[in-house]
Amino acid sequence: MIVSLPRHLLALLFGLLLSLPGAAQRLPLRLLLTTDVHMQLLDHDYTLDRPSPQFGLARTASLIEQARAEAPNHLLFDNGDLLQGSPLGDWLAHQGNWPPAQLHPAYRVLRALQVDAANLGNHEFDFGLPFLRRALQGVPFPVLSANLLDSRSGKPAFKPAVMLERRWRDEQGRVHRLRVGVIGLAPPRSVALLREQLLGRLRTQDAVTSARHWVRQLRRQGADLVLLLAHTGLEPAGQTARPLDDNVALALAELPGVDALLLGHAHGLFPSPAYAQHPGVDVEHGRIGKVPAVMAGRWGDHLGLIDLLLERRHGRWQVRESRSVLRPVWDAQQQRARAEPATWVAPLIQQEHEATRAWVQQPVAQSRVPLHTHFAQLLDSAALQLLNEAQLAQLDRELKGSRWEALPRLSAASPFKTTSLHGQAADIPVGPLALKHAVDLYPYQNRFKALKVNGAQLRDWLEMVAGQFRTIDPAGPAEQELLDPDYPSYNFDVIDGVRYAFDLTQRPRYTSYGQRRPDGGQRVALLEYQGQPVRPEQEFVVATNSYRAEGGGRFAALQGAEVVAEGRADSRQVLLDHMRQLGTVSTVPDQNWWIQPVPGTRLVFRGLAEAARHLEQTPGVNTLGQPEAGLQRFSLGGR
Template identity: 50%
Template sequence: MSRRLSGALAALAWVTLACVTTGGAQAAEVRLRVMQTSDIHMNLLNYDYYQDRESQEFGLAKTITLIHQARAEVPNSLLFDNGDLLQGNPLGDLVARVHPLKSTDVHPAYKVLNLLGVDAANIGNHEFNYGLPFLRQALAGANFPTLNANVMEADGRRHAFTPSLLLERPFTDEQGRTHKLKIGVLGLTPPQILEWDRQNLAGRVQVRDMVDVARELVPALRRQGADLVVIIAHTGIEKTELPRLSENMAAQLARVPGVDVLLLGHAHTEFPGPGFAGYPGADLDKGRLFGVPAVMPGRWGDHLGLVDLRLSNQDGHWRVIDSRASLRPIFDRSTRRPLVAADPMPAAVIAAEHQATLDHVRSQVAHTDTPIHSYFAQTVDSLAVRLVAQAQLRYAQRAVQGTALEALPMLSAAAPFKSGGRQGWTQYTDIPAGPIAIKHVADLYVYPNTIKVVKLTGAQVRDWLEMSAGQFRRIDPAGPAQQALLDTGYPGFNFDMMWGAGDGLRYELDLTQPARFDKEGRPANDSHRVVNLTWRGKPLADQAEFLVVTNNYRAYGGGHFPALGADKVVVDAPDETREALARDLASQPSADRGGLAPSWRIRPVTGVQMQFLSGAGATARLTPGTPVRLVKDNGDGSALFELTE
């Protein structure tokens, strides 16, 4: 090809591109805004039922204000919800368990979302917490499509829910002309629902790998005429390549050919955001994952996710020629100031359910002589977590009476569910001395988990505790004088502590050692952080047999703990841990008497001050007996503390 011909072709290509990008006669251009909410967890109002007061930091009522603002800025928009909508606070429990929905009732979440003009919604993992019959009844009240493509009926051949759809919508181009575009949408949820909600789902559904399903359905949507394909995936972003059927698969979904927009959730984190700096394929400036615009809007309505697209019609086909994903917060964390007011609509349409929830959570069940809080529950033995373990232990002891299991020693495992960090610096259990109401029980145990008992060897118990100890950073005895204690990427709800009846179990954590397991439960080092592990004053034998009381999430493999799974469950109790906790508290003269003794501590490291962040409210809960010292109030709702022994 001659140099002159090559130059002419290049000039022609430039002119063609100019026409496309400037909306010339040869191509139409449409600007489309895709908006997303996710992980609302029944926080329809900006109200904290645990503290019984309004909140400025979360609530769909505030996100709705952002939705209205974002819609008003553009001629074309779509709104999607990414699940974990129906469970998460006492309002969700009320309509599922306390005063169950009648057949003619519309779930309060859908009363609100129906008025928002939601185009479609995904089904998250927590939607399954109350069982399939309740879920199907609730979904029937939605006036918009609810999707899931990887949950199958028990035969594995039929989809349990609507897997995908084509939305045909009129959009206005830059010249004011109307075009009808077909938007393909499909929904995905983590396969781990079969572990986390085994009692609700075993034998009723099967779950396929999210990426496998996307590879099948994205081309199918294209063949059906989709101009744009949106995946609503209730999944987080993985940093390394993970095997099939993993929980967080966003990076692999982004590389499925034909995906135009990826809406994420589940992990309660914010993308684009600094927490993903250095992640493979992450473009934080444009909000892209391996070139695909992607957004994850935190949790509880604290952010609205936006994906702004420029679409061009080239040769009769619409293509994305530019994109930017971004987040809009409802609250400024640095100045501690709200950025928007709550929209009045949700409070008006669910007023009756809200009042019924308040009436329920304010009823008293017990009394405590001392405050109960979780501010230091990740670093020292905590009464807040110990009370849960105590209730589980007493329940399970009654359950095995008169059986062969009664002769085995029993332990109880529990974790702090409210531990600040990515949840926000106000998100701790904080119950003042005095009456204990239902709201406080829900504050101590926020999930509708059920009690399970597993049978393990002493070696497996040790590995369980080693896995939990992965929440700590390694402390270098020869390193700086001040060292951070907590790995902020490790979820607090996976930090299990264990107790035995009386003073039966004792152990220390030596954090100068590297973690024995990685976050997927795979051996990472030939090391032991769990030291001086004793049972009734003697070293705990690897060959000994134990019963361990826990919840359904952990028993069936949640958190990737070594050895745990359905084959280890020996007591499959139907009762919720919260119910057992409420009964146990009511049976005691005071919540802080007659319970389990502290069982563990972090071993001091000579010359090193081990420091950690907690909510600033922790300062008021420091007592002479707490081995913690305040270092600094950071002024942003958090404070820096360090261990004193």
Template identity: 40%
Template sequence: MSMSLSRRGFLAGTAGFVALHPFSLRAAANQAHLRIMETTDLHVHVFPYDYYADRPIDTVGLARTAALIDDVRAEATNALLIDNGDFLQGNPMGDYIAYERGMKEGDMHPVIAAMNALGFDASTLGNHEFNYGLSFLEKSLAGAKFPVVCANIAKSLGASPTEDETLLPPYVILDHSVTDGAGESHQIKLGLIGFVPPQVMNWDRRHLEGNVMARDIVETARAYVPQMREAGCDLVVALSHSGIGGADHTDGMENASVPLAAVDGIDAILTGHSHLVFPSSTYAEFAGLDVEQGTIMGKPAVMGGFWGSHMGLIDLMIERDGSGWRVLSHTAEARPIYTRGEDRSITPTVESVDKVLAAAEQEHQETLAYVRRAVGKTDAPLHSYFALVADDPSVQIVSNAQTWYIEQMMQGTEYEGLPILSAAAPFKAGGRGGPEYYTDVAVGDVAIKNVSDLYLYPNTVRAVKVTGAEVKDWLERSAGMFNQIEPGAEDATLLNPEFPSYNFDVMDGVTYQIDLSQPSKFGPKGELINPEASRIVNLAYNGEPIDPAQEFIIASNNYRAGGGGSFPGASPETTVFEGPDTNRDVIVRYIVEKGTVSPRADGNWSFAPMEGTTVIFETGPAGAQYADGVPGVTIEEAGQSDSGFARFRISL
């Protein structure tokens, strides 16, 4: 019996158990099916667990993604497993290892241990690998049983990228054995080259400045890929920890995967950084992309979500061509670990793999203890019961942390020196969440899991550049939270029930009042409805009336800066900084660094006085204990609503 028939017989015999990829079934002599599996942006999510909420979760975790690996390998005759960066930082387990346990020489990082257990073939660095400093990075990578590459971060720069002294090897050439359609084994040289956004030099300046330098991604690729070919690479795969952005190359691009894919000599590209999925309809209108074919600039490409949500897959049918190999055809997909129903319910499609859980079990238990104990203290209660009627401590700490972070990020940029304001909104403020749906952290210890109570969403920090006039209109938009109140009214309903609390931005760094006798300038969706209205009065910066032409930096989040809520001045066009860090992470770092925080509301905003006027405001009954200390308003209890909310009367 020939080897070809033997192989076909084996495949036929296993067909009932495994659905083989068509490339494995169709490969002829001198043709082979090569499968590349990608994880990206794991951010230390080994376990399917939300440490902030302190509960299991079905949408994340390398232990779940791992369940796809055996199936994926069984569907193909040849497979590689590659990580695309951002594995060392991003959840409380990462912070626990960095801030609490530490990494001594010879210590094993739990995410590295989990990756070793799965037999990863290679990885590149992501920008978050630098968050804890170079020494921590080096000690963590020392435990990896797979090569880690990065071409555009250098200890010293030469005349060209290929003459740099790079921090890590710029690329690796794997001698890989592939089995062709006739059952014959062949050696193939696979070149893997890695890239990270050069913006790391700003994002982690305190760790990197004076120690390393960054080069442009595309410039670096154009220099190294020919060298890799000359070294005998049959195929070159770019590990691009860089998002999918514009097709035209500009120097220093953060999201450079499209022009990178156009570099001659690159056969396939793994992308990440953006926490999105490719191929998907998200990228349907992007230049240079073919969502149906799964290509970027004609090259097979994939982006496998984030936190282990998907396994990225590129399948290549390759053919021996003389002394080398070429790609005949391909498929690409991002395979999820869960499905979402029409009612947004989550159904996991896989179970966790025990060996991955075991690799990090001890650190998981230690992390649970870590998130449940104090990382700092607050000398003021952090509650949101009155966040919609007065300056509030739960919003104040978010603003304080955002300002602290953006002040660091603006150093050394063209925006250094511009005044920094901070916009933050209360997320847990009753409403449809019910009378218990409020932030409430007592004076004393603050645990990491309390941070999810302060900031519900995994947003990332951003900053926009605006004028004084846009600051005013931003606040006018926010003031749509309130109904128009007739002067002299008794017990008028204060809040507009259709206005979500997450669109009630409080602005720190300025002082202002809200004149409730005026109509709202903007409608529920941010549309201009009363152009002459002016609810925001006495708006001042540094005690002086704000100059409409003065420029300001506003610290916010990706939702707002991306246009969420339609706030004047907040848009991708005005965005001057896109942080790699989540607002939650920034709050944790702020608390850890400060030790004790004092997030007392400073009363920088209030309602303009309206003599003889009262309004009714509903909040959680537990807020009564804080009513006497609310700045800028006079509050008295006014009974309880049928839905269980406490009613309070505010005298304007």
């Protein structure tokens, strides 16, 4: 016989069953992530001096408000590289522009967003350790880093981890107290490159080693969940993380006791099809191994979300289900904004914003030629020619009267803003040049340096550079993609003072991690100095920057190379001084490097549609089809 009970008795019985030992209790929790904001606090392009709908923490703030309204149980994190990367950050770093009594504007905005915890990235240290220590004064939430240690004591130089205690309601409305452990991790190699800024006061520890230790510590302290707030990306497909590597998400996911990964540093988007070929990665649900993960781009262009369903059995909370998604502020397909800026952000930093706008408008020189980086990875460009000429002029001053003065002098410069890396390019029209244009061409806080290398090292340097390109099959399709999306354009050094050519039918010699490939070929098909082949023992002095000179990019050829000049000025100041000295810029690329044609093959790449207006001055590059979502397919050579 079936007995029917009243509804209120059924509810009471259900509640009693859930309260029994071993009965499951389920609680939803949403994790929200911003990362690599790089001082793009507002949706403002300081180079063009106008709002942009494609980025800005002010727009991300609107997505955060919406995401919180949908999920009462939530935590918000920022994953570092917050304090540097835009003219606003540069202006604040100048002495006197930021009153000591005020909270740094970036942390002012994060405070208003009610961030639960933040992490330190490598660019937090670009303006020096004293600047960072001052910026952290008065921050009302924990700012973490577990693997940056005091050089003398060996103890963490910053708060390594935090235990957040929160009260949340489960699916039945009952309140539970959860203890969430959060560990901050910095990219050790990138921080270690900033030796001058740190002055020996910090040393780095391997991120995986640090994480393993602190996960155990937090578990011993009774953490219900442990999250890694890690300024790190995924290792390139097919490569295993090594000690002190920057990108170690796959290795972190293998650590026992980790419930979620909140990633950054690589400016990538996870989950996304870009990582579909990585073994052990589930881009549909957003997991690395079995661990939920998210990485939210850069400049506030995406909000990262991980939705967890926690289940409590036998007194312990575990992740039963998860799903990671990204919410963009800009719809690239529809070419429209997905989020408007939160109106409360601009008033918080209005004074600093207006001062920055005025600062970047300072006149510097005039230009008779357009300076852009749309095709700088494919052909010699006036923009990189100007950078290299500035560095060579500085090198002449540095070497005068030294024992290196008689050696041949070269210069290496990279395109920092490209479609392949940022979805943007430097694009400076003919006319007045202002400080903002120097920032556009050189956005980083590198310092001028020069290295002594021999011909064998120089050739290997260029072999590493040539890893940017895919291998072209002469017997393959009529159209073949040219650029490797895993290779950052800031590692594509154009070296002036020699002539060279790349043969892309050969396999690359190095991986993007600087590891020698067992099947690697020889892509540098020609390398000449003053019309003669470069000899392996021939010596050169090459002007470059502190990032490359101190190991940035893992150029195996430069390991142990002697530093023969260290300028006091940063690399952008070298460019500014050169522009001012010229007065009028008329730089023309000398076409000292090129990609050898592959008969019967059209080399294809994607760039911004607006780049097409420069084609009259760019022989050999043509458009293919019609623009789509602001992008245009271009070809180099072909049938």
